[in-house]
Amino acid sequence: MSLAADRTEIENKTAPPAFDVSALGLQIKDEVLKFVLSAKVDESGRVFQVGDGVARVIGLENAVSGELLEFESGVTGIAMNLETDNIAVVLLGKDSGVNEGDFVMRTGRVAHIPVGDALLGRVVNALGEQIDQKGAILTPFTRQIERTAPGVLARKSVDKPLLTGIKAIDAMVPIGRGQRQLIIGDRQTGKTAIAIDTILNQRGQDVNCVYVAIGQKNSTVARIVNILTEYDAMRYTTVVAAGAAEAAPLQYLAPYSGCAVAEYWMEQGKDVLIVFDDLSKHAVAYRAMSLLMQRPPGREAYPGDVFYLHSRLLERAGRLTEAHGGGSITALPIIETLGGDMSAYIPTNVISITDGQIYLEAESFNAGIRPAINPGLSVSRVGGAAQTKAMKRIAAPIRTELAQYRELASFAQFSSDLDKDTRDRLRHGERIVEVLKQPQYKPIALEHEILILLAVTRHLTDAVRVEDIADFARELVAWFGLWHTALLDELRQGFALGAELEEKILAEIERFRAGRAAKA
DSSP states (O other), X not given: OOHHHHHHHHHHHHSOOOOOHHHHHHHHHHHHHHOXXXXXXXXXXXXXXXXXXXXXXXXXXXXOTTEEEEETTSOEEXXXXXXXXXXXXXESSOGGGOOTTOEEEEEEEEOEEEESGGGTTOEEOTTSOBXXXXXXXXXXXXXXXXXXXXXXXXXXXXXXXXXXXXXXXXXXXXXXXXOBOEEEESTTSSHHHHHHHHHHTXXXXXXEEXXXXXXOOHHHHHHHHHHHHXXXXXXXXXXXXXXXXXXXXXXXXXXXXHHHHHHHHHHTTOEEEEEEETHHHHHHHHHHHHHHTTOOBOGGGOBTTHHHHHHHHHXXXXXXXXXXXXXXXEEEEEEEOXXXXXXSHHHHHHHHHSSEEEEEOHHHHHTTOSSOBOTTTOEESSGGGXXXXXXXXXXXXXXXXXXXXXXXXXXXXXXXXXXXXXHHHHHHHHHHHHHHXXXXXXXXXXXXXXXXXXXXHXXXXXXXOGGGHHHHHHHHHHHHXXXXXXXXXXXXXXXXXXXXXXXXXXXXXXXXXXXXXXXX
């Protein structure tokens, strides 16, 4: 091959490929048409005053109420007071790192909390951050801490019982799934004990539980978590804690955070029980925040919107229609009274929001009647709709007989000459009171409650000594569990207690009583 031919071949191999200028022009034109000129605007302001967990910010003219704001030090806060020339921001953390002149940025979002099954068995703070040292909470789901309550058309009537395992409550002040039942009483009268027993009784009932501790000591919260763990209740329970040492804004957020956790399960079609312990401390935390933000105080130094504080929380509880998921949130708010005063500002507010109350009195508690429920002041506005037919039939006379006993007992102490009818009523009332006593952390199954209450209401315990009533009830339940499981199964299924079934049970109770008396 000649030298010229070799050069021609080499040039052909190394020559650049033909370039289509028209295609390049079309590609450039297409990219130009796709380009959209947009400006990203970050609105920022500055801190001009800070102290006591509240910062005042200028320059954020477009901030909205409830929006999260981020400070230069990394601390976040919530915009609360939107005034003409500044914004009052409550800090979700210590204010020691926030200084006058620091930049503040809008985030464009409101407070969220992680939700989902990953929170079961965990203890978190008001922001959903783990505080139980069990590692990060891994869940893809979040919800707004504050949300609008479901509307009327999304709700359905409450007709399914939420059993507490406490005889006095299930008989006289029944609670339904989707109900808001207030627990109210003085300090150290057993309010939290009732709530914890109710959580323990949900084991195996397909009910998730949320316990919100507001303003409690950390040692108290740890003790409650240990109890729930010991009785295998933490596996279906989430604890949201804002302790007494936490800032007021975190105590303010805690119940709304707990409600957001519960709402996720409700909208999945599940039944949820949530306990707010307690809303008295919640109101105090809100009052502290409001006074620091210079909101005008009203009655008892609370701001005028304190009713809305609890109404927008408790209205989120309820039972949804099937079209909206069919789940429910049952709320048990707790309120602490001073000297039994139910007419104070916060108690009357919450009483008017809820569907009934369980009133615990210190006098009964100190007398050894526990739970110390006052049957006269305790009421359930759902009533018999939240009871099984068998329980409704048996429990009907208990409240009346207790009221008669309390009235007769107050007069009998001044007289020693009583007729036979009065003595019989007193004897029967004493045994009802004794039967309704119950040790802590010992919830009772529904069929056992019905069995015990049937025995006392049909006067089959009148011949038993008062001090032997507890043993009688325990042995009766054990005896039926050993020899008459079929009868207990019929009671457990919630059918109406017909005359035939009642006669069978009463005959067996009489047989047990006779055998017990013969052994004695």
